[in-house]
Amino acid sequence: MTSAKSPTLSARIERWPIAGAFTISRGTKYEAVTVVAEIALGDHVGRGECLPYPRYGETPDGAQAALLAMRDMVAHGLDRHALQAAMPACAARNALDCALLDLEAKRSDRRAWDLLGRPQPKAVTTAYTISLGSPETMAEATAVAAHRPLLKIKLGGEGDVARIAAVRKAAPESELIVDANEAWTPDSLERNLAACARAGVTLVEQPLPAGRDEALALIQRPVAVCADESVHDRSSLEGLRGRYDAVNIKLDKSGGLTEALAMADAAKALGLDIMVGCMVATSLSMAPAMLLAPQARFIDLDGPLLLARDRDHGLRYEGSLVHPPAPELWG
Incomplete structure (x- = not known):
């Protein structure tokens, strides 16, 4: 009862x-x-x-x-x-x-951060995502967003060298991170990483399929590489040694903020940089992830910016600057 x-x-x-x-x-x-x-x-x-x-x-x-x-x-x-x-x-x-x-x-x-004994989150710069398309289409979308300080570029395998060059030309001042979403192969890995290095890309996210990323340990990586699909919670961190330089922590993968915070502490102890990431969702998904921001090198919490509308009391965005949640939203 x-x-x-x-x-x-x-x-x-x-x-x-x-x-x-x-x-x-x-x-x-x-x-x-x-x-x-x-x-x-x-x-x-x-x-x-x-x-x-x-x-x-x-x-x-x-x-x-x-x-x-x-x-x-x-x-x-x-x-x-x-x-x-x-x-x-x-x-x-x-x-x-x-x-x-x-x-x-x-x-x-x-x-929530007081209850958890964590630092109060402050306004931080989030990446803004450019969807996958032809080099020309991506260049056009990038030019519109070129005023943003940090852009995340979705890649897709064949043709990525041209996409990287086109995007960099369209946004010469922005910091770039790219996300291949497992679309590269061992044969294309070094060629694509070299193209990223030439374009001044800061970080490459999940270039190879999860479970088939051994090649990352066999090459000199000219750009830092971040695990996404290859890492979920703390139990998957140990397998990243020698292959990755950073981890993308998403609450939907880790199973919640409780595990995500513990995972961030463990990743830092292993010398891994942290990206706090998101799916395309509303501010209610982004708000808890803001508590990871003080430990993160990269913030990717632009989900609400990609929606036609957000929920009431959503996070406040000023350009690419995202502010902590109001209590009416969460936490």
Whole structure:
């Protein structure tokens, strides 16, 4: 039996139109389909959002079902620490982890970073993503965004040397990071890395498929390489030795902020730089990730900038400067 004073968990699927289209090496999407977890207790409601990712076998329906399966445990007092063992690392666990922390912050009238003993996040510069396309199309999109200090360029394999050169010409002053989303091969790796070096690219994200990235340890890397699909939570960090220089920590991969913060500490101890990343989602997904920003070399939290509209009380963006969340949004 549960009482009226027991927390009640609900979960719903939401659809958020993307402004235009968002294209990477695996395809094009026109909307972000997110799953929101809400935990109500008394006058307070804690919220968390996730974006289930097909690359990892996740679906919105599956994530919603996984959340609803946790209702009894939540009603009986499940906390963030017990959650880590109760669910595997996945997008659904992220939504629940963040909802539990949001509820704790609201009930205690304290900010989430204070509860966690973490530094208060400050406004930081986020990358702005240029979708994959022809060199000409990408150059046009880059020229419009060339005033932004940090651009993240989506690449796709064949033709990437031309894309890199075209983008750099269109944005001569911006810092560039590129994301191949596993689209390169061992045969193209050194050629593409050399093109990135010539263009002054700072970081190359996930050039080779996860599980088939041995070639990264066999070459001299002229540009720092960041793991994304090859790294999920702390258990996957050790396998990056000799292959990667940085890790992209995303809450949907790590299974929530609780694990993501521990993962950032462990990555730093291994000498790895940190990128805090995101899926294309609303500010409710970005807000918890802001707590990772003080440890990160790169911030990639531009999801709401790619949407046709954001939710109420969304993060405040001034150009590429993103501010910490208001308590009305999260935490």
